[in-house]
Each structure stands twice: as C-alpha cells, then as structure tokens.
Amino acid sequence: MMREFEIERQFNIKIEVIRPNKGIYYLKTNAGERCLKRINFGAQKLLFVCGAKEHLINNGFTKVDRYYLNNEGEPYAIVNEDLYTLTEWIQGRECDFHNINDVEIAAKGLAKLHEASKGYDPPENSKLKSDLGRWPHLMEKRIKSLDKMRDMARKRNNKTEFDMTYIKSMENYKALAIRANNILKSSEYETICALTEEEKSFCHHDYTYHNIILDNTNEVNIIDFDYCKREVRSYDIANFITKVLKRNEWNISYAERIISAYNSVSELKESEYRLIFAFLVFPQRYWRLANRFYYNEVTWGQNTFNKKINSIIEENQNYTKFIEDFKVLYNQCE
Numbered sequence: 001m002m003r004e005f006e007i008e009r010q011f012n013i014k015i016e017v018i019r020p021n022k023g024i025y026y027l028k029t030n031a032g033e034r035c036l037k038r039i040n041f042g043a044q045k046l047l048f049v050c051g052a053k054e055h056l057i058n059n060g061f062t063k064v065d066r067y068y069l070n071n072e073g074e075p076y077a078i079v080n081e082d083l084y085t086l087t088e089w090i091q092g093r094e095c096d097f098h099n100i101n102d103v104e105i106a107a108k109g110l111a112k113l114h115e116a117s118k119g120y121d122p123p124e125n126s127k128l129k130s131d132l133g134r135w136p137h138l139m140e141k142r143i144k145s146l147d148k149m150r151d152m153a154r155k156r157n158n159k160t161e162f163d164m165t166y167i168k169s170m171e172n173y174k175a176l177a178i179r180a181n182n183i184l185k186s187s188e189y190e191t192i193c194a195l196t197e198e199e200k201s202f203c204h205h206d207y208t209y210h211n212i213i214l215d216n217t218n219e220v221n222i223i224d225f226d227y228c229k230r231e232v233r234s235y236d237i238a239n240f241i242t243k244v245l246k247r248n249e250w251n252i253s254y255a256e257r258i259i260s261a262y263n264s265v266s267e268l269k270e271s272e273y274r275l276i277f278a279f280l281v282f283p284q285r286y287w288r289l290a291n292r293f294y295y296n297e298v299t300w301g302q303n304t305f306n307k308k309i310n311s312i313i314e315e316n317q318n319y320t321k322f323i324e325d326f327k328v329l330y331n332q333c334e
Contacts, residue, residue, distance in 0.1 A: 003079050007036065010070045010077035011086050022210075026089060033089035035065065038082050039226065043074075046083065047126035049225050050075040052117070052202055061116035063109075063215075065090060065223040090221045095212035097244045103254060104261040106212045109220030110204070110240060111265035114233045117201040129229035132193045135278075139181040142287050146174045149294045162293055162305045169313055170290075173283040180282035183334065187274040192232050203231035208243045234272050237262060238279030246285075246315065250322035252329065273330045281323055286312050 004015050017028035018036075025036040039046060053064050065087040067075035076083045096102045122128055131138075150170050153163040204211070205227035213221040241255050248254050262268065268276075289312065292298050293305050326332070 006079045007077055011068060012071055035087045035089045037085050039085055044127035046076055048122050048129050049228055051123045051126055052120060052228050053225055055120045056116045059116040061112055063219060063221040090213050092213040092215040092221060095209045095214055097209050097247045100257055103244055104257055105220055107258045107261035108265050110207055110236060111262045113222060115266050118199045120200050120202055131229055131231045132197055135184060143177045146170055149290050152294050160302060162309060165309050166290055173286045176281055176283045180278050183278040183281060188271040196232050202228055203233060203236040204228050207236055207240050232275060234275035235279055238276045250318035252322055252325040277332045
C-alpha cells in the first residue's frame with residue numbers, strides 16, 4: 001500500500017484499480033485511465049526523454065504518451081529510490097505488422113515523428129543521449145565480440161545446444177557483420193551524422209508493433225520513448241523494416257511499401273539508402289541474442305534461446321534473397 005499511497009500523493013490522484021500489464025501497470029484513477037511504469041534509468045535521462053516528447057507536441061506531433069508531472073513539476077515519482085512515470089492510457093490496438101495498410105500508416109507516422117523532432121534542444125539539467133558517429137566503432141566492437149563469444153562457447157566443458165549451434169553458425173554471421181561494416185565505411189555516414197547534429201533531430205530507437213498504437217480513427221499514437229536519442233534516421237527506418245519483414249518471410253515488397261510511404265512524408269536522400277543497407281546487412285538480432293546468452297543479460301530458459309537462434313538461422317535463405325533484392329532495387333554496389 002505504501003507504493004500506491006506514494007504514487008497517489010506525488011501525482012495528486014486517487015487510484016481505484018491497479019493492474020499489472022506487460023511490464024507496466026494499468027491504473028483507473030479519479031482523473032481517468034493512466035499508465036504507470038517503473039523506469040530503469042536516472043532522472044537526467046528521463047528529462048531528455050520528457051523534453052523530446054514535449055518538443056514533438058510543440059511541433060504539432062501530439063499523438064504521444066505525454067508524461068504527467070508530479071506536485072513539484074517533475075515527470076516522475078520517487079518510491080523506495082525507484083523512479084515511476086505516469087502517462088495517459090492510450091486507447092487503441094497494436095499495429096499489425098502482417099497488415100500492409102497498418103505498416104504503411106506506421107511508416108508515415110515514423111516520418112512525421114522524425115520531421116517533428118528537428119530543432120530539439122534538450123533541457124539544461126538533462127543528460128544528452130546520442131549515438132551519432134558511434135556506428136563504425138560499434139560494428140567493429142561487435143564483430144570482435146562474435147569471435148570472443150565463440151571462444152567462450154568452445155572453452156565450456158559441458159556445451160549446451162545453443163553453444164553448438166552458435167559455434168557452427170557464427171562464421172556466416174561474422175561475414176555479414178564485416179560486409180555491413182564495409183558498406184558503412186563506403187557511405188557518407190559522417191556527413192549524415194553532421195547534418196543530423198545540425199538539424200538537432202532524434203530517433204525513437206524502439207519503433208515496433210507494441211509501441212505503435214492505432215486509435216479508432218486509424219491514427220498513429222507512438223508510445224515508450226525510453227530509448228530515444230540523437231541518431232541518424234536511417235537506423236529507425238532499417239530497424240522498422242527488419243521488425244516488419246522478419247514477420248513476413250523477408251518479402252521485399254513490404255520494404256518497398258515502407259520506404260515509399262516514408263518518402264511520401266519526408267524524402268530520403270540517396271546517401272541515406274546506403275546507411276539503411278548497412279544496418280539491414282548487419283546481423284544485429286543474431287549478435288544481440290548471443291550477447292544476452294553469454295553475458296546473462298536476460299533470464300530466459302535454454303529452450304527459449306535455442307528456439308530464437310534456430311528461428312534466425314531458418315530465416316537465412318529468405319533474408320539473403322531480400323538483401324540481394326534490396327541491393328539491386330536501390331542500386332547499392334559493393
């Protein structure tokens with residue numbers, strides 16, 4: 001009860017119903033339906049995220065999960081040294097990535113978000129979150145870590161099924177990572193980073209189905225900006241394409257429709273296609289899964305890890321065809 005009482009006191013609300021829901025809490029209060037969330041980063045980063053949402057709203061992009069402020073004008077409550085945020089509970093349905101109409105609406109929503117993000121100056125007391133200029137270093141580091149994790153697997157006396165699968169499959173994904181790094185090196189990455197810095201824009205960085213809520217008028221509402229940061233927009237676009245296409249057997253037509261819908265709102269430069277290509281080629285999902293396994297980042301069981309790595313490997317034929325189709329379609333020589 002202490003936790004609920006503190007939330008009520010600091011946000012000046014009365015909680016009538018509280019219900020856990022996918023890592024957050026649904027609240028019915030005297031002021032309406034709310035979403036309560038415990039965050040795992042500090043107040044300064046939260047102020048960057050809060051400022052980003054307010055910037056979007058001020059630029060006409062209002063369909064976001066705006067933070068409610070506490071009694072002292074801050075976007076959080078402190079309970080037992082944990083930070084909690086309170087937002088409106090947005091009514092609607094999650095974006096269906098199998099439905100091309102939903103996907104096109106979401107692609108246009110992403111373009112509108114990127115346009116509205118321009119000109120963002122974070123609050124003075126916030127911590128700037130930025131990945132601008134970091135990708136050459138990140139790719140190099142992750143290529144090395146693929147080798148390091150294979151060494152870890154080989155040294156284990158009692159190898160798991162995941163270890164054996166990883167040892168057998170790693171070289172293929174390492175080759176993809178090196179290929180992606182070479183594409184990045186031959187791109188205009190630094191120039192695009194400089195332009196992004198100058199524009200003062202930002203990315204959502206987790207633009208996936210459960211963060212895209214379509215309301216009863218089929219308008220896009222975007223939620224959960226926890227990972228938003230200064231970043232080239234090509235990252236958000238490539239990440240969105242990957243999230244959609246892995247659910248649609250890597251059908252190139254979905255990527256075409258995404259890019260076409262995005263361009264109808266905000267035209268991509270020719271040089272940005274090269275960055276999108278580099279991000280699509282880099283085996284981010286494979287690296288991330290192995291990283292989670294070997295560094296105990298999540299508490300999934302062995303079966304979950306096995307299913308996930310086998311699923312990625314089973315997609316390989318469709319994925320490889322998609323990469324080659326994308327390369328031809330968008331004139332990406334290597």
